[in-house]
Amino acid sequence: MTLFERSEAIFEDENVLHDDYQPESLEERDEELEQYTAYLQPVINGSQPRNIFLYGKTGVGKTAVTKYLLRHLEEDAKQYDDLTVTTVYLNCEDLTSSYRVAVELVNTFREPSEQISRTGYPLNAVYEKLWAELDQIGGMVLIVLDEVDYIGDDDSILYQLPRARSNEKIEHARIGIIGISNDFKYREKLDPRVEDTLCERELHFPPYDANELQNILEKRAALAFKDGILEGDVVPLCAAFAAQDKGSARQGLDLLLEAGDLARRRNDPVVTEDHVREAKQLLEKQRIEESMKELTSHGHLTLLAVVTATVVDPSQIPFQKQQLYEQYQDLAVATNRDPLGGRAFHNHLAELSMLGILDRTKRNEGRGGGIYYEYEIDVPIDAALSTLEHLHMSDELDMESLRQNAENQGLL
Numbered sequence: 027m028t029l030f031e032r033s034e035a036i037f038e039d040e041n042v043l044h045d046d047y048q049p050e051s052l053e054e055r056d057e058e059l060e061q062y063t064a065y066l067q068p069v070i071n072g073s074q075p076r077n078i079f080l081y082g083k084t085g086v087g088k089t090a091v092t093k094y095l096l097r098h099l100e101e102d103a104k105q106y107d108d109l110t111v112t113t114v115y116l117n118c119e120d121l122t123s124s125y126r127v128a129v130e131l132v133n134t135f136r137e138p139s140e141q142i143s144r145t146g147y148p149l150n151a152v153y154e155k156l157w158a159e160l161d162q163i164g165g166m167v168l169i170v171l172d173e174v175d176y177i178g179d180d181d182s183i184l185y186q187l188p189r190a191r192s193n194e195k196i197e198h199a200r201i202g203i204i205g206i207s208n209d210f211k212y213r214e215k216l217d218p219r220v221e222d223t224l225c226e227r228e229l230h231f232p233p234y235d236a237n238e239l240q241n242i243l244e245k246r247a248a249l250a251f252k253d254g255i256l257e258g259d260v261v262p263l264c265a266a267f268a269a270q271d272k273g274s275a276r277q278g279l280d281l282l283l284e285a286g287d288l289a290r291r292r293n294d295p296v297v298t299e300d301h302v303r304e305a306k307q308l309l310e311k312q313r314i315e316e317s318m319k320e321l322t323s324h325g326h327l328t329l330l331a332v333v334t335a336t337v338v339d340p341s342q343i344p345f346q347k348q349q350l351y352e353q354y355q356d357l358a359v360a361t362n363r364d365p366l367g368g369r370a371f372h373n374h375l376a377e378l379s380m381l382g383i384l385d386r387t388k389r390n391e392g393r394g395g396g397i398y399y400e401y402e403i404d405v406p407i408d409a410a411l412s413t414l415e416h417l418h419m420s421d422e423l424d425m426e427s428l429r430q431n432a433e434n435q436g437l438l
C-alpha cells in the first residue's frame with residue numbers, strides 16, 4: 027500500500043514560501059538598499075569596512091537584504107584582481123558569549139578535521155587562533171552577527187574584532203562587523219565603547235504596510251503556486267492580516283503557505299479567503315501553544331483569569347491587576363492550588379505581556395498618583411480558549427460554560 031504520493035495540484039514550489047528561500051530581488055526596500063550599499067562601498071574600494079548595525083522588528087527583511095547584498099558584493103569583487111572579499115554569516119541565537127562566537131568563527135574558517143572544541147581554552151587563546159585564521163584569509167572579511175543581542179553582556183568580541191587590525195593582532199585582513207537585532211533596547215544596554223564601534227553606521231528597517239506586503243507576497247505567490255490557484259482576495263487578505271499585526275513579511279508568507287497547505291490537505295481545487303482565515307487561526311493557536319509551553323501552571327491560570335474576566339464583562343476591558351488577581355485566586359482554589367502572592371502574580375502578567383499574549387498599557391494617575399498597568403488579551407479569545415481547554419487543569423473547571431459565555435458575548 028502506498029502511504030505517500032506526490033500531490034502537486036496547488037504548489038508549483040512551496041519552498042519559495044519558506045524562510046530560508048533567498049529571493050532573486052527584494053521589493054519595497056529601495057531606500058534601505060541604497061543606504062546599505064553606500065555603507066558597503068569602502069569594501070569594494072579596498073578601504074577599511076564600516077561596522078554596520080541593522081535594527082527593526084522581526085520579519086522586515088534585515089537578514090534577506092543583508093544576504094542579498096553580500097552575495098552581490100562577493101560576486102562584484104571578483105572583477106578586481108587586487109581585492110578578495112570573504113563574508114561570514116552567524117546567527118547568535120545559540121552563541122551566548124564572546125567565547126562561543128570566537129570558537130564558532132575559528133571553526134567556520136577551518137577544515138572539519140581541524141575544528142576546536144567548544145570548551146577548554148582560555149578566551150585569549152581562542153582569540154589568538156581567530157587572529158591567525160583571519161590573517162590567513164586576508165583581504166576584506168565581513169562578519170554578520172544576526173540576533174547579535176543573544177551574545178549578552180559578555181560582548182568583548184564586538185570590541186576586539188573591529189579593532190584587531192589597529193591593535194596589531196592581524197596584519198593582512200580588514201574586518202567589518204554587521205550586527206543585526208530586533209531588540210530595540212539592545213543598543214542602550216551596550217557599553218559605550220562597544221556601541222561606538224558596532225554602531226558606526228546604522229540602518230533602521232521599519233515594518234511593512236499592507237500595500238508593501240501585498241507586493242512582496244504577490245511576487246512570491248507567483249513562483250510558489252500553480253497558475254490560477256489563488257482566488258483574488260487571498261494575497262490582499264494575507265497582506266492585510268500581517269500588516270494589522272506586526273508588518274512582518276514572514277507572517278504574510280506563513281499565512282500563504284498554511285492556506286495553501288489547508289487547500290491541499292482537503293483536495294480543494296483553489297485557495298480561498300476562507301482558507302486564509304482558517305490558516306490565521308491555526309497559526310495563532312500554534313503561536314500561543316508554543317509560548318504557553320514556557321509557562322508554569324500559575325502562568326496558565328493567570329491567562330485563564332484574563333480570559334474569564336474578559337468573558338464575564340467585556341465592558342471592563344482593560345483590567346487592572348486587582349480585578350484579575352481576584353479572578354486568579356478563585357481559579358487557583360477551584361483547581362486545588364495555593365494562590366501566589368500579588369507580586370508573583372504581577373510577574374506572570376508581565377511574562378504574558380512579553381510573550382505577546384497580553385497587551386499591557388502603562389497608566390499614570392496624574393499629579394501625586396502612582397503608575398499602574400492595565401491588561402487585555404492580545405490574541406483571539408477562541409485561540410486562547412482552545413489552548414487552555416487542552417490543559418490538564420481544565421478538567422477541574424467548567425470550560426464549556428466559559429466558551430458558551432464567550433460565544434454569547436460575541437467574542438468568538
Ligand SMILES: Nc1ncnc2c1ncn2[C@@H]1O[C@H](COP(=O)(O)OP(=O)(O)OP(=O)(O)O)[C@@H](O)[C@H]1O
Nearest residue numbers: 045052053055084085086087088089090208275276
Ligand atoms: N523586501 C522583501 N522582499 C522580498 N522578500 C522579503 C522582503 N522582506 C522580507 N522578505 C522575506 O520575509 C521573510 C523574513 O525576512 P527576514 O528573515 O529577512 O526578516 P528579519 O527582519 O531578518 O527578521 P528576524 O529579525 O526575525 O530575523 C524571508 O522569507 C524574506 O525572504
